[in-house]
Amino acid sequence: xxxxxxxxxxxxxxxxxxxxxxxxxxxxxxxxxxxxxxxxxxxxxxxxxxxxxxxxxxxxxxxxxxxxxxxxxxxxxxxxxxxxxxxxxxxxxxxxxxxxxxxxxxxxxxxxxxxxxxxxxxxxxxxxxxxxxxxxxx
Numbered sequence: 001x002x003x004x005x006x007x008x009x010x011x012x013x014x015x016x017x018x019x020x021x022x023x024x025x026x027x028x029x030x031x032x033x034x035x036x037x038x039x040x041x042x043x044x045x046x047x048x049x050x051x052x053x054x055x056x057x058x059x060x061x062x063x064x065x066x067x068x069x070x071x072x073x074x075x076x077x078x079x080x081x082x083x084x085x086x087x088x089x090x091x092x093x094x095x096x097x098x099x100x101x102x103x104x105x106x107x108x109x110x111x112x113x114x115x116x117x118x119x120x121x122x123x124x125x126x127x128x129x130x131x132x133x134x135x136x137x138x
Contacts, residue, residue, distance in 0.1 A: 003030035003135045010128055011046070011121035014085070016059045019131065020116045023102075024109050026133040032104050035137015039117060040099040042130045045089035046121045047096035053116030066092045072124070082123075089122035096120060104137055 005026045011017055027037050041048050052058035070091035073084035080086050100117065103110040111117070119129060 032137035
């Protein structure tokens, strides 16, 4: 059995947005007892991650690490058509992930106790983002 849905999210700019509940709803609608949920973001300047869902300092620290690896406005960047955060957002997306696989069991996501699924906006301005959730299983 395959079930698919496209979720739309509005971001406020750079940072993380917890999308666990919305993805879990798609999984529940699929009616799959056991299988796999694939979550994919259809953009090149944001990403997805599974990380700590209890302490927001974890996500802030991850942002600090990416700022060091892919700083805004680096003079070595050629691609800056949409501003100083344009190329750095693409690099951040490439260093992280645009797709995740999460096991499904008993009709629900089998995430660990402290895990959540986050949309990670890498642009400094607000954006509308599309996330495809595909659930495969029986």
